[in-house]
Amino acid sequence: MEPVHKRKLYQEVLDRLITAISTSEFPPGSQLPSERELMNMIGVGRPSIREAMLTLQQMGLIKISHGERARVINPTPEVIVNQISAAMIMLLATSSRGLDELKEARLWLETSMVSLATRNATAKDLEALAASVRELQDARGDQSRFVAADMAFHGIIADMSGNSMIAAVTKGMLDWLSRFKRELVSVRGKERLTIEEHEKIYKAIAAGDAEGASQAMRDHITRGNKLYWQTAEPTQLADA
Incomplete structure (x- = not known):
């Protein structure tokens, strides 16, 4: 029997956000809620939100601009x-x-x-x-x-x-x-x-x-x- 691997909290946040994007809750071109709003919505701290957002950007799903809320990108080839x-x-x-x-x-x-x-x-x-x-x-x-x-x-x-x-x-x-x-x-x-x-x-x-x-x-x-x-x-x- 394989051991249960504990996932990091930001990975749970990441899954939630990917699901929201893929189901068009946040369609391409729309802005994601602010960090504080996401913290309240998901019930996690700022570090987990930021790590999940950075991963989304690295995956090419969102664009983060200084001073603005993250925007969902249309994932073209x-x-x-x-x-x-x-x-x-x-x-x-x-x-x-x-x-x-x-x-x-x-x-x-x-x-x-x-x-x-x-x-x-x-x-x-x-x-x-x-x-x-x-x-x-x-x-x-x-x-x-x-x-x-x-x-x-x-x-x-x-x-x-x-x-x-x-x-x-x-x-x-x-x-x-x-x-x-x-x-x-x-x-x-x-x-x-x-x-x-x-x-x-x-x-x-x-x-x-x-x-x-x-x-x-x-x-x-x-x-x-x-x-x-x-x-x-x-x-x-x-x-x-």
């Missing part, structure tokens, strides 16, 4: 991904397998996502994607601009998927990788390859070829991963 970004970046910096696993996850996610984006593509989406390819071509020789255009291309495809969770996670992965990358996409000879691969992905999407777009994306990301292993130093991370 973007907000949730942003909340875990700091922890993910720390994981990548300290885990020997962290980067490998993230690259594997990105390969799986983006090759599936681009198929969905192809099926959902509108004329406006294709115009934005074509413009992104042109921006990549124009940015050749300007490392920071080139990398930004590269990331923007993948971000547009993520939005084209029509799935806000997929888009948020994909953009989060790109951001996490970019924090550690040595900019190999701008190495001499590699800019041309990156542009050609983006053009191939775009053409497959524009043609409505979901399978071709998925294979082109797989080739693109796999080539980038191989380039990383061939040229990156042990303490540096890369992505193309």
Whole structure:
């Protein structure tokens, strides 16, 4: 028989507040009661209220501004991904397998996502994607601009998927990788390859070829991963 673990008081307060938020007692955009009001409502001291409120803020459920009552945040996928970004970046910096696993996850996610984006593509989406390819071509020789255009291309495809969770996670992965990358996409000879691969992905999407777009994306990301292993130093991370 397992022993009974005594929960801290703030955890009980946290559960009460999460339930109130999830049942729309305090809907997104509304303000929570003041600390004193919550103390009277729940029957606990200020330390437990403050610890519970701080945890809610760390979870991305409320925003605490100085001099104002806490406000409930609409928990969008973007907000949730942003909340875990700091922890993910720390994981990548300290885990020997962290980067490998993230690259594997990105390969799986983006090759599936681009198929969905192809099926959902509108004329406006294709115009934005074509413009992104042109921006990549124009940015050749300007490392920071080139990398930004590269990331923007993948971000547009993520939005084209029509799935806000997929888009948020994909953009989060790109951001996490970019924090550690040595900019190999701008190495001499590699800019041309990156542009050609983006053009191939775009053409497959524009043609409505979901399978071709998925294979082109797989080739693109796999080539980038191989380039990383061939040229990156042990303490540096890369992505193309």
